[in-house]
Amino acid sequence: MIKIELKGKQVVVRDPSSLTSLINGFYGRKIKNALVLSPEEALYILDVRNGVCYQKGKEIRLGELLEKWSKRRKFLARYLTYKGWRDRGLIIRSGREVWGKYGRSVVKQYESRPLRLKSKKIKGVFYEDDLITLSSEEGKELYEKFWFGQQGTYKAAHRGKLFKLDLFESVYLMKKGVLEIENASREEVIRAAKRRFKFFEDMFMVYEDWREKGYVVKTGFKFGTHFRLYFPGASPVKKGKEWIHSKHVIHVFPRKHTQLISEWARAIRVAHSVRKTFILAMPGKKIKPKRKYLDFALYYRTKSELETPKNSAPRFLMYSLTEDEKIGGEKLAEALAVCEKYGLEMLASIADRESSVTHYLIKKITLENSRYDYFEIEWVQP
């Protein structure tokens, strides 16, 4: 049985056999001859490791401790994700114990090939309710060479005369002087877009950024995201009999937006189920993070041994979350900036209502010549 002690607000361990067992398990901070435990560590020992807590020599009720800790910010988000990692037999330490540059994060490089848009000008009619432009003029060049719009029918360009441009394509091509809308000005189109999308500007910034770098950006509707992405050079003209498949989807998370974790995670789930790489886009000005640390530093295992603070640097930083909390774009950007600083990748670890934990691995992307933040997010089961 492990004996721990409540001294004021601190939980300490002095009992010799408990001390040895906990130090071997990488719990607590050694201070002189005692071990100081964080509330998460203490609760784990009481909950799972059959520990008992004393105060002034008297056993203290677990219920009493739960009440004491109930005012701590996001205590259960942290406790449940801590427990989830420990339950896998892995070592987890406070996020404040990191220092220096670990060089473990892999920045994914996305090359760019500036778009050289040469096309004759075309005219079209904008349908405000549907946010789509129809043109009766020949869109073959724009469609086949640059994959703007949809000529004829999806996957059957010969079927039908009409050339269709979506909202983002319409605004972009108007800006480039390639499209003239006969029944609306560019300002009117943008106004209609903003009435529909709270964050149209952010979405357009992302659309434009990847397009300018030569990527093809089309709707991600079938994959539950804002956009899907093809690498520079992709064409809707079948090569042989093969239709080209996108391998990436993009979801825009405006810095000023806040949403429930459950909503945020939903888009990533769809991408996972269709085996696409999920890219989170955060357009706009990067901030200097005020945040200095994340919740936990995570150790993993190699093929042959468990990683610990003794034999290894941490592998990830954990951002502890629950299903029903809200997250803001700015907060996520800050957390990611912390990871960048230490050269570690981030696990966004989410405890659901049943206390089961799901992990999302987040890696930074560098899109050549872009000023925005992009991240690859992957649902992982470590």
Place this chain on the structure above:
Amino acid sequence: MIKIELKGKQVVVRDPSSLTSLINGFYGRKIKNALVLSPEEALYILDVRNGVCYQKGKEIRLGELLEKWSKRRKFLARYLTYKGWRDRGLIIRSGREVWGKYGRSVVKQYESRPLRLKSKKIKGVFYEDDLITLSSEEGKELYEKFWFGQQGTYKAAHRGKLFKLDLFESVYLMKKGVLEIENASREEVIRAAKRRFKFFEDMFMVYEDWREKGYVVKTGFKFGTHFRLYFPGASPVKKGKEWIHSKHVIHVFPRKHTQLISEWARAIRVAHSVRKTFILAMPGKKIKPKRKYLDFALYYRTKSELETPKNSAPRFLMYSLTEDEKIGGEKLAEALAVCEKYGLEMLASIADRESSVTHYLIKKITLENSRYDYFEIEWVQP
């Protein structure tokens, strides 16, 4: 070549060979010796069937017609979904041509088995940031007999002492007098819930409704929805070595809420990818629909022949939508009430930004003794 004519605001067909061809294809309404086409039908003939439109003997530019029609409400939502159905070689007619009761809709019956909740009272501590209750008391009875909360660890109830209740379980069990929260009143818990969830009341109404009918309602986080559902009698205690799997997920769509179709469809996609039946829940008072018709009546095919207005009743009513439009719970409820009236099932047909159409089949559910509306939604490829 099919010749059509613009007369005032109407499109008519009088050319004999065009008439025969269009009547055989089930286009238009016959009025005396002419055929009157809807704008959707007219555009389809011009776009796909190589038609030409005349006005006072002179050919009229397609671009001119596009401008004329650009003020019609949701014209492209209707046109693109019309085209999608026609392109499959199937017959589609105006939604105003339906009458009587077709008796084609299958109402899915969900039985109920009233919950008889008998349990000793337990105490717990509510964590406001995380919206979770922890209890150090024995939750085995509530967990094993009724599947409330999570004893120990998910799928490993023996691992850990703590009993965890989620927000909905906490409020429900407080209401039932089975749970006493030591650090908050029921009102305080509900207040915290409402601060987090704009539609907590709607979500709780749905939770309570299914629970009272004997169903087990747990988080749907892993499946991208608000809840997942088990039929009456389900237990988290493994029978043999098999863990019971849910087959249904529930998503709450409050009548007063409005959201982008793309967001609405995302949740259905996740459910589809994990092979769960998706249930849309609309709690609250049913309304008398003001709406009388949907966009289109759809004919399908049997194994041996094409269904047409001549040999068959329509199969579905189509609600025409685009990816980037917003839909409200009330609007959807109204559309579904129209379908109920005619005894037809609804296809919510969504044109994405590329004009590709996705169909969702919506069937009514009757949950025994419930006053709310529930619908099964399935992604179909007719």
